[in-house]
Amino acid sequence: MSVGLVVVSHSAKIAEGIVELAGQMAPGVRIRAAGGTDDGGLGTSFDLVMSAVVDADDGDGVVVMCDLGSAILTAETALDFLDDELRARVRIADAPIVEGAVAAAVAAEVGGALAEVVDAAEASAAASAMTSDQNSPEEAVESTSSDRRGSDLSSTTLPPSSERPEEPIGANATLINPSGLHARPAAEFVRLASTFDARITVNGVDAKSLLRIMGMGLGIGSSVRVEATGTQAQEAVDALTTLLASGFGE
Missing domain, CATH: 3.40.50.510 (Phosphotransferase system, mannose-type IIA component)
Structure with missing residues:
Protein backbone atom coordinates (compact mmCIF):
# COMPACT_ATOMS: atom_id res chain seq x y z
CA MET A 1 0.00 0.00 0.00
CA THR A 131 16.63 25.70 -8.91
CA SER A 132 15.59 28.82 -10.82
CA ASP A 133 17.86 30.97 -8.65
CA GLN A 134 20.99 28.85 -9.09
CA ASN A 135 22.63 31.54 -11.20
CA SER A 136 21.21 34.56 -9.40
CA PRO A 137 23.42 37.58 -8.63
CA GLU A 138 23.00 36.89 -4.92
CA GLU A 139 24.43 33.40 -5.36
CA ALA A 140 27.30 34.77 -7.36
CA VAL A 141 28.13 37.12 -4.47
CA GLU A 142 27.90 34.24 -2.00
CA SER A 143 30.10 32.08 -4.22
CA THR A 144 32.68 34.84 -4.43
CA SER A 145 32.57 35.26 -0.67
CA SER A 146 33.02 31.52 -0.21
CA ASP A 147 36.02 31.55 -2.52
CA ARG A 148 37.49 34.44 -0.57
CA ARG A 149 36.94 32.62 2.69
CA GLY A 150 38.56 29.54 1.18
CA SER A 151 41.66 31.56 0.22
CA ASP A 152 42.08 32.58 3.85
CA LEU A 153 42.29 29.01 5.15
CA SER A 154 46.06 29.16 5.29
CA SER A 155 45.83 31.68 8.11
CA THR A 156 43.08 29.83 9.97
CA THR A 157 43.62 27.16 12.61
CA LEU A 158 41.83 24.00 11.47
CA PRO A 159 39.92 21.87 14.00
CA PRO A 160 41.30 18.47 15.01
CA SER A 161 40.79 15.79 12.37
CA SER A 162 38.22 14.03 14.59
CA GLU A 163 36.01 17.14 14.39
CA ARG A 164 36.34 17.79 10.67
CA PRO A 165 33.44 17.03 8.31
CA GLU A 166 33.36 13.49 6.94
CA GLU A 167 35.09 13.19 3.58
CA PRO A 168 32.57 12.15 0.92
CA ILE A 169 32.90 9.01 -1.15
CA GLY A 170 32.46 9.80 -4.83
CA ALA A 171 32.53 8.49 -8.37
CA ASN A 172 31.98 9.87 -11.86
CA ALA A 173 29.64 8.68 -14.58
CA THR A 174 28.45 9.82 -17.99
CA LEU A 175 24.79 9.81 -18.97
CA ILE A 176 24.27 7.51 -21.96
CA ASN A 177 20.48 7.31 -22.10
CA PRO A 178 18.70 9.63 -24.59
CA SER A 179 16.56 11.45 -22.04
CA GLY A 180 19.31 11.94 -19.45
CA LEU A 181 18.14 12.71 -15.93
CA HIS A 182 14.64 13.82 -16.89
CA ALA A 183 11.18 12.47 -16.11
CA ARG A 184 11.17 8.68 -15.57
CA PRO A 185 14.97 8.21 -15.26
CA ALA A 186 15.17 11.06 -12.74
CA ALA A 187 12.37 9.54 -10.69
CA GLU A 188 14.03 6.11 -10.81
CA PHE A 189 17.31 7.65 -9.69
CA VAL A 190 15.67 9.53 -6.79
CA ARG A 191 13.75 6.44 -5.69
CA LEU A 192 16.99 4.45 -5.50
CA ALA A 193 18.86 7.26 -3.72
CA SER A 194 16.09 7.46 -1.14
CA THR A 195 16.66 3.85 -0.07
CA PHE A 196 20.11 4.56 1.38
CA ASP A 197 21.04 5.87 4.80
CA ALA A 198 23.36 8.50 3.38
CA ARG A 199 23.50 12.11 2.30
CA ILE A 200 23.91 11.95 -1.46
CA THR A 201 24.53 14.66 -4.03
CA VAL A 202 24.66 14.75 -7.81
CA ASN A 203 26.86 17.55 -9.11
CA GLY A 204 26.33 19.19 -5.73
CA VAL A 205 22.53 18.86 -5.77
CA ASP A 206 20.50 16.76 -3.33
CA ALA A 207 20.05 13.37 -5.01
CA LYS A 208 16.80 12.75 -3.13
CA SER A 209 15.07 15.85 -4.52
CA LEU A 210 13.39 15.11 -7.84
CA LEU A 211 12.83 18.74 -8.73
CA ARG A 212 16.44 19.70 -8.04
CA ILE A 213 17.68 16.78 -10.14
CA MET A 214 15.38 17.57 -13.06
CA GLY A 215 16.15 21.28 -12.73
CA MET A 216 19.80 20.68 -13.63
CA GLY A 217 18.75 19.70 -17.16
CA LEU A 218 21.35 16.95 -17.50
CA GLY A 219 21.04 15.30 -20.91
CA ILE A 220 22.83 12.56 -22.81
CA GLY A 221 26.61 12.93 -22.64
CA SER A 222 26.53 14.98 -19.42
CA SER A 223 29.16 14.24 -16.79
CA VAL A 224 27.78 13.32 -13.39
CA ARG A 225 29.58 13.33 -10.05
CA VAL A 226 27.88 11.28 -7.34
CA GLU A 227 29.09 11.87 -3.78
CA ALA A 228 27.82 10.51 -0.49
CA THR A 229 28.52 10.55 3.23
CA GLY A 230 26.94 8.45 5.93
CA THR A 231 26.47 4.83 6.93
CA GLN A 232 25.70 3.54 3.43
CA ALA A 233 27.76 6.02 1.42
CA GLN A 234 29.77 3.45 -0.52
CA GLU A 235 26.74 1.30 -1.29
CA ALA A 236 24.83 4.37 -2.49
CA VAL A 237 27.60 5.57 -4.80
CA ASP A 238 28.09 2.09 -6.26
CA ALA A 239 24.39 1.50 -6.86
CA LEU A 240 23.69 4.93 -8.33
CA THR A 241 26.65 4.97 -10.68
CA THR A 242 25.71 1.48 -11.83
CA LEU A 243 22.21 2.73 -12.58
CA LEU A 244 23.58 5.69 -14.53
CA ALA A 245 25.88 3.42 -16.52
CA SER A 246 22.98 1.10 -17.34
CA GLY A 247 21.22 3.79 -19.33
CA PHE A 248 18.01 3.16 -17.38
CA GLY A 249 17.03 0.52 -19.90
CA GLU A 250 16.45 3.06 -22.65
Whole structure:
Protein backbone atom coordinates (compact mmCIF):
# COMPACT_ATOMS: atom_id res chain seq x y z
CA MET A 1 0.00 0.00 0.00
CA SER A 2 1.01 3.63 -0.42
CA VAL A 3 -0.40 7.11 0.04
CA GLY A 4 -2.71 8.02 -2.83
CA LEU A 5 -2.98 11.32 -4.70
CA VAL A 6 -5.88 13.29 -6.15
CA VAL A 7 -5.37 16.13 -8.64
CA VAL A 8 -8.20 18.70 -8.60
CA SER A 9 -8.21 21.16 -11.50
CA HIS A 10 -10.75 23.37 -13.23
CA SER A 11 -9.80 21.58 -16.44
CA ALA A 12 -10.25 17.84 -16.97
CA LYS A 13 -7.39 17.83 -19.48
CA ILE A 14 -5.00 19.53 -17.06
CA ALA A 15 -5.86 17.09 -14.27
CA GLU A 16 -5.48 14.09 -16.56
CA GLY A 17 -2.16 15.38 -17.91
CA ILE A 18 -0.72 15.88 -14.44
CA VAL A 19 -1.88 12.40 -13.43
CA GLU A 20 -0.18 10.96 -16.51
CA LEU A 21 3.07 12.81 -15.75
CA ALA A 22 3.12 11.91 -12.05
CA GLY A 23 2.14 8.34 -12.89
CA GLN A 24 5.26 7.93 -15.02
CA MET A 25 7.32 8.88 -11.98
CA ALA A 26 5.41 6.63 -9.57
CA PRO A 27 3.71 3.71 -11.31
CA GLY A 28 2.90 2.04 -8.00
CA VAL A 29 0.88 4.93 -6.58
CA ARG A 30 -2.87 5.45 -6.95
CA ILE A 31 -3.22 8.87 -8.61
CA ARG A 32 -6.67 10.03 -9.62
CA ALA A 33 -7.88 13.04 -11.61
CA ALA A 34 -10.84 15.18 -10.57
CA GLY A 35 -10.89 17.85 -13.24
CA GLY A 36 -13.70 19.94 -14.64
CA THR A 37 -17.41 19.79 -13.97
CA ASP A 38 -19.71 16.78 -14.17
CA ASP A 39 -20.54 17.60 -17.79
CA GLY A 40 -16.92 18.16 -18.82
CA GLY A 41 -16.92 21.94 -18.62
CA LEU A 42 -14.47 24.23 -16.87
CA GLY A 43 -14.92 24.26 -13.12
CA THR A 44 -14.86 21.75 -10.29
CA SER A 45 -17.18 19.01 -9.15
CA PHE A 46 -17.95 17.97 -5.60
CA ASP A 47 -18.95 14.49 -6.79
CA LEU A 48 -15.80 13.98 -8.89
CA VAL A 49 -13.56 14.98 -5.99
CA MET A 50 -15.40 12.71 -3.57
CA SER A 51 -15.19 9.76 -5.96
CA ALA A 52 -11.49 10.37 -6.70
CA VAL A 53 -10.54 10.54 -3.01
CA VAL A 54 -12.38 7.30 -2.20
CA ASP A 55 -10.80 5.56 -5.19
CA ALA A 56 -7.28 6.84 -4.40
CA ASP A 57 -7.35 5.65 -0.81
CA ASP A 58 -5.43 2.43 -0.28
CA GLY A 59 -5.51 2.61 3.50
CA ASP A 60 -2.49 4.86 3.97
CA GLY A 61 -4.22 8.15 3.25
CA VAL A 62 -4.66 10.58 0.36
CA VAL A 63 -3.00 13.88 -0.53
CA VAL A 64 -5.09 16.29 -2.59
CA MET A 65 -3.51 18.80 -4.97
CA CYS A 66 -5.55 21.79 -6.19
CA ASP A 67 -4.95 24.41 -8.88
CA LEU A 68 -7.05 27.48 -7.93
CA GLY A 69 -8.79 28.79 -4.85
CA SER A 70 -12.26 27.51 -5.69
CA ALA A 71 -10.81 24.04 -6.28
CA ILE A 72 -9.61 24.10 -2.69
CA LEU A 73 -13.10 25.09 -1.53
CA THR A 74 -14.63 22.23 -3.48
CA ALA A 75 -12.08 19.79 -2.04
CA GLU A 76 -12.69 21.03 1.50
CA THR A 77 -16.44 20.64 1.05
CA ALA A 78 -16.03 17.13 -0.33
CA LEU A 79 -13.85 16.17 2.63
CA ASP A 80 -16.57 17.31 5.03
CA PHE A 81 -18.87 14.65 3.60
CA LEU A 82 -16.42 11.75 3.92
CA ASP A 83 -16.82 9.31 6.76
CA ASP A 84 -14.76 10.18 9.81
CA GLU A 85 -12.21 7.39 9.32
CA LEU A 86 -11.33 8.37 5.76
CA ARG A 87 -11.45 12.12 6.42
CA ALA A 88 -8.85 11.68 9.17
CA ARG A 89 -6.30 10.47 6.63
CA VAL A 90 -6.86 13.00 3.83
CA ARG A 91 -4.76 16.15 3.50
CA ILE A 92 -4.95 19.08 1.08
CA ALA A 93 -1.40 20.16 0.23
CA ASP A 94 -0.49 23.83 -0.09
CA ALA A 95 1.72 23.37 -3.14
CA PRO A 96 1.98 24.16 -6.87
CA ILE A 97 -0.15 21.56 -8.58
CA VAL A 98 2.35 20.19 -11.12
CA GLU A 99 5.56 20.30 -9.07
CA GLY A 100 3.70 19.26 -5.94
CA ALA A 101 2.00 16.29 -7.58
CA VAL A 102 5.27 15.02 -9.04
CA ALA A 103 7.17 15.42 -5.76
CA ALA A 104 4.36 13.84 -3.76
CA ALA A 105 4.10 10.91 -6.18
CA VAL A 106 7.79 10.10 -5.83
CA ALA A 107 7.60 10.41 -2.04
CA ALA A 108 4.64 8.03 -1.98
CA GLU A 109 6.37 5.63 -4.36
CA VAL A 110 9.33 5.22 -2.00
CA GLY A 111 7.01 4.48 0.91
CA GLY A 112 6.62 7.88 2.52
CA ALA A 113 3.98 8.24 5.21
CA LEU A 114 1.11 10.70 4.76
CA ALA A 115 2.90 13.57 6.52
CA GLU A 116 6.08 12.94 4.51
CA VAL A 117 4.19 13.00 1.21
CA VAL A 118 2.52 16.27 2.17
CA ASP A 119 5.90 17.72 3.17
CA ALA A 120 7.40 16.64 -0.18
CA ALA A 121 4.60 18.36 -2.07
CA GLU A 122 4.81 21.57 -0.06
CA ALA A 123 8.60 21.67 -0.25
CA SER A 124 8.42 21.53 -4.05
CA ALA A 125 7.77 25.26 -4.34
CA ALA A 126 10.95 26.08 -2.44
CA ALA A 127 12.95 23.51 -4.42
CA SER A 128 11.69 24.94 -7.69
CA ALA A 129 12.60 28.47 -6.61
CA MET A 130 16.07 27.33 -5.53
CA THR A 131 16.63 25.70 -8.91
CA SER A 132 15.59 28.82 -10.82
CA ASP A 133 17.86 30.97 -8.65
CA GLN A 134 20.99 28.85 -9.09
CA ASN A 135 22.63 31.54 -11.20
CA SER A 136 21.21 34.56 -9.40
CA PRO A 137 23.42 37.58 -8.63
CA GLU A 138 23.00 36.89 -4.92
CA GLU A 139 24.43 33.40 -5.36
CA ALA A 140 27.30 34.77 -7.36
CA VAL A 141 28.13 37.12 -4.47
CA GLU A 142 27.90 34.24 -2.00
CA SER A 143 30.10 32.08 -4.22
CA THR A 144 32.68 34.84 -4.43
CA SER A 145 32.57 35.26 -0.67
CA SER A 146 33.02 31.52 -0.21
CA ASP A 147 36.02 31.55 -2.52
CA ARG A 148 37.49 34.44 -0.57
CA ARG A 149 36.94 32.62 2.69
CA GLY A 150 38.56 29.54 1.18
CA SER A 151 41.66 31.56 0.22
CA ASP A 152 42.08 32.58 3.85
CA LEU A 153 42.29 29.01 5.15
CA SER A 154 46.06 29.16 5.29
CA SER A 155 45.83 31.68 8.11
CA THR A 156 43.08 29.83 9.97
CA THR A 157 43.62 27.16 12.61
CA LEU A 158 41.83 24.00 11.47
CA PRO A 159 39.92 21.87 14.00
CA PRO A 160 41.30 18.47 15.01
CA SER A 161 40.79 15.79 12.37
CA SER A 162 38.22 14.03 14.59
CA GLU A 163 36.01 17.14 14.39
CA ARG A 164 36.34 17.79 10.67
CA PRO A 165 33.44 17.03 8.31
CA GLU A 166 33.36 13.49 6.94
CA GLU A 167 35.09 13.19 3.58
CA PRO A 168 32.57 12.15 0.92
CA ILE A 169 32.90 9.01 -1.15
CA GLY A 170 32.46 9.80 -4.83
CA ALA A 171 32.53 8.49 -8.37
CA ASN A 172 31.98 9.87 -11.86
CA ALA A 173 29.64 8.68 -14.58
CA THR A 174 28.45 9.82 -17.99
CA LEU A 175 24.79 9.81 -18.97
CA ILE A 176 24.27 7.51 -21.96
CA ASN A 177 20.48 7.31 -22.10
CA PRO A 178 18.70 9.63 -24.59
CA SER A 179 16.56 11.45 -22.04
CA GLY A 180 19.31 11.94 -19.45
CA LEU A 181 18.14 12.71 -15.93
CA HIS A 182 14.64 13.82 -16.89
CA ALA A 183 11.18 12.47 -16.11
CA ARG A 184 11.17 8.68 -15.57
CA PRO A 185 14.97 8.21 -15.26
CA ALA A 186 15.17 11.06 -12.74
CA ALA A 187 12.37 9.54 -10.69
CA GLU A 188 14.03 6.11 -10.81
CA PHE A 189 17.31 7.65 -9.69
CA VAL A 190 15.67 9.53 -6.79
CA ARG A 191 13.75 6.44 -5.69
CA LEU A 192 16.99 4.45 -5.50
CA ALA A 193 18.86 7.26 -3.72
CA SER A 194 16.09 7.46 -1.14
CA THR A 195 16.66 3.85 -0.07
CA PHE A 196 20.11 4.56 1.38
CA ASP A 197 21.04 5.87 4.80
CA ALA A 198 23.36 8.50 3.38
CA ARG A 199 23.50 12.11 2.30
CA ILE A 200 23.91 11.95 -1.46
CA THR A 201 24.53 14.66 -4.03
CA VAL A 202 24.66 14.75 -7.81
CA ASN A 203 26.86 17.55 -9.11
CA GLY A 204 26.33 19.19 -5.73
CA VAL A 205 22.53 18.86 -5.77
CA ASP A 206 20.50 16.76 -3.33
CA ALA A 207 20.05 13.37 -5.01
CA LYS A 208 16.80 12.75 -3.13
CA SER A 209 15.07 15.85 -4.52
CA LEU A 210 13.39 15.11 -7.84
CA LEU A 211 12.83 18.74 -8.73
CA ARG A 212 16.44 19.70 -8.04
CA ILE A 213 17.68 16.78 -10.14
CA MET A 214 15.38 17.57 -13.06
CA GLY A 215 16.15 21.28 -12.73
CA MET A 216 19.80 20.68 -13.63
CA GLY A 217 18.75 19.70 -17.16
CA LEU A 218 21.35 16.95 -17.50
CA GLY A 219 21.04 15.30 -20.91
CA ILE A 220 22.83 12.56 -22.81
CA GLY A 221 26.61 12.93 -22.64
CA SER A 222 26.53 14.98 -19.42
CA SER A 223 29.16 14.24 -16.79
CA VAL A 224 27.78 13.32 -13.39
CA ARG A 225 29.58 13.33 -10.05
CA VAL A 226 27.88 11.28 -7.34
CA GLU A 227 29.09 11.87 -3.78
CA ALA A 228 27.82 10.51 -0.49
CA THR A 229 28.52 10.55 3.23
CA GLY A 230 26.94 8.45 5.93
CA THR A 231 26.47 4.83 6.93
CA GLN A 232 25.70 3.54 3.43
CA ALA A 233 27.76 6.02 1.42
CA GLN A 234 29.77 3.45 -0.52
CA GLU A 235 26.74 1.30 -1.29
CA ALA A 236 24.83 4.37 -2.49
CA VAL A 237 27.60 5.57 -4.80
CA ASP A 238 28.09 2.09 -6.26
CA ALA A 239 24.39 1.50 -6.86
CA LEU A 240 23.69 4.93 -8.33
CA THR A 241 26.65 4.97 -10.68
CA THR A 242 25.71 1.48 -11.83
CA LEU A 243 22.21 2.73 -12.58
CA LEU A 244 23.58 5.69 -14.53
CA ALA A 245 25.88 3.42 -16.52
CA SER A 246 22.98 1.10 -17.34
CA GLY A 247 21.22 3.79 -19.33
CA PHE A 248 18.01 3.16 -17.38
CA GLY A 249 17.03 0.52 -19.90
CA GLU A 250 16.45 3.06 -22.65
